[in-house]
Amino acid sequence: MLQQLPKRPFQLPPPPLSAVNTLTIPPPQTDHIFEHTKDNKQLCDLLLSLTRSRSLPKGLQLHAHFIKSGLQSIPLVSHHLINFYSKTQLPLHSLQVFDESPHRSATTWSSAISSLAQNELPLIALELFRRMLGEGLKADDHIYPSVTKSIAILGRIDAARCVHGLVVKTGFECGVFVGSSAIDMYAKCGETRDARKLFDEMPEKNVVSWTGMIAGYVLLGEDEEALRLFKQALVEDLDVNDFTFSCVVRVCGNSTLLELGRQIHGLCFKTSFDSSSFVGTSLVSLYSRCGIIEGAYRVFKEIPIKNLGLWNAMLIACAQHAQTDNAFALFEQMVSVGVKPNFITFLCLLYACSHSGLVEKGKYYFELMKEYGIEPGHQHYASMVDLLGRAGKVQDAVLIIEKMPIKSTESIWAALLTGCRIHGNTELASFVADKISELGNVGSGLHVLLSNAYAAAGRWEEAARARKMLRDQGIRKETGLSWVEDGNKVHTFTSGDWSHMRTKEIYRKLEELGEEMERAGYVADTSYVLKRVDGEEKNQTIRYHSERIAIAFGLITFPPERPIRVMKNLRVCGDCHTAIKFMSKCSGRVIIVRDNNRFHRFEDGKCSCGDYW
């Protein structure tokens, strides 16, 4: 491990001293009831209970009393005061108590560093840590977790290795506390391999170590490793907790592994972790992402104490499934039970409006944000531009961009271009594209949109140039994939895929259904193919888009009453959308397609999105 350390120790930027200087001192008045209590121990106990109940006003009064009576200089008292301000989220007060305390014990240092780390002031925490080492003091296994947490917040791998080296030198690396927090630190710095090495080397591990490792894998998208480790924990009959479940259910949600997710839901039920709001949040998201909105509602209703995240997850679920009115009702409900909405809540609402074309409602929520003291971020502006653009009010969208106080981002431009594309506003699209091109430094996602915008306007040279830039950056347009789950197996298809075992049957089904669809009035619309290809070729490309193959597979595999759930990584093209409506009508099946941002539930020739997507 030591060899991996960087040659030079990392340098930290100075802490924001200005923040330290603006400290507010505890109020001058003490409560007279403290005067009657002579016993220091009793006062300390009182402070402890105030810490537990986070009663800030009383604590401030008690602090003032300690100052007045000169008790603050007792190490135990200052230690408790530092902890009190840590829990009441006033880390700079902690720091001040620390600075004023004349006799500092190891616990004084430790609690001060912890307070800063817990309250998101990692740089000041690390500065204090450095001061401590500078004074010749030795760090111990109580201090390291706070130090590693600070580095985890910063995500600095160089600092992580440096501190790890220090830990190794002092011989604390194998302890459960230091080890577990170092695992978390490495994962947050993007290094699961270092984390795993540490994990494997620990002689003793607990729930936090295991969960930390699993969560690390999830964080960095190494889903299979996460599931493998989780399985190992189950096989070895080790402790798992709500956080562990929340992590693995999230993995299932990310990859829409419905069957596995259901099994794990069963385990949550057995261990009664299913009533945890964190697990509930992951479960709601799982069922929603797998197209089962009813399941999401069921889980949501069963959670006794609903936190903000759970409400948000349910709101997103409603938005994704075009249950807009439910989303609005949920919002009213959450406000009425006293849950304070945050910026994500409003993103969900705007997202819901955008999916139903509710411009006025969207404007209303956009304004409402400010009443809750939330400044709209670039995501909210992107959402508004998306909403207006989709609803055909592209000019209003441009106005929003011109008037907003922040710099436009890629997502905002992308939303505008999408609006232009949907409404065939090729002129504005190519104008916007020029503007974006001038800005330079365009990300991969935008190049695709730029190229499409130019192509739609017939500006083939610019379109080609945008494509070339994509290639030069080594980025290729994401391959369109569709997948269907059958039991514990996932079948994935690309466009024109011939690799599946049952390919022949699949294409026979497509041919057969195609004829029936044409008799029912389906006409292929090839205008969605932007590449310059011949008519017949266009027709072929579009007929075998991956989602159609996946649906055909579902048709020949699943029993008639079972809805066919298809997941897709890209947007459904207009022609496929029409085609799938006919497919649902001609086959009498329910077909649910999740594209890259929402759900389409096709039934009897109609789609739940109401053709607005």
Next chain:
DNA sequence: ATAGGGTTAG
């Protein structure tokens, strides 16, 4: 005394 928390966008 000390370690871990989700959700959204083209």
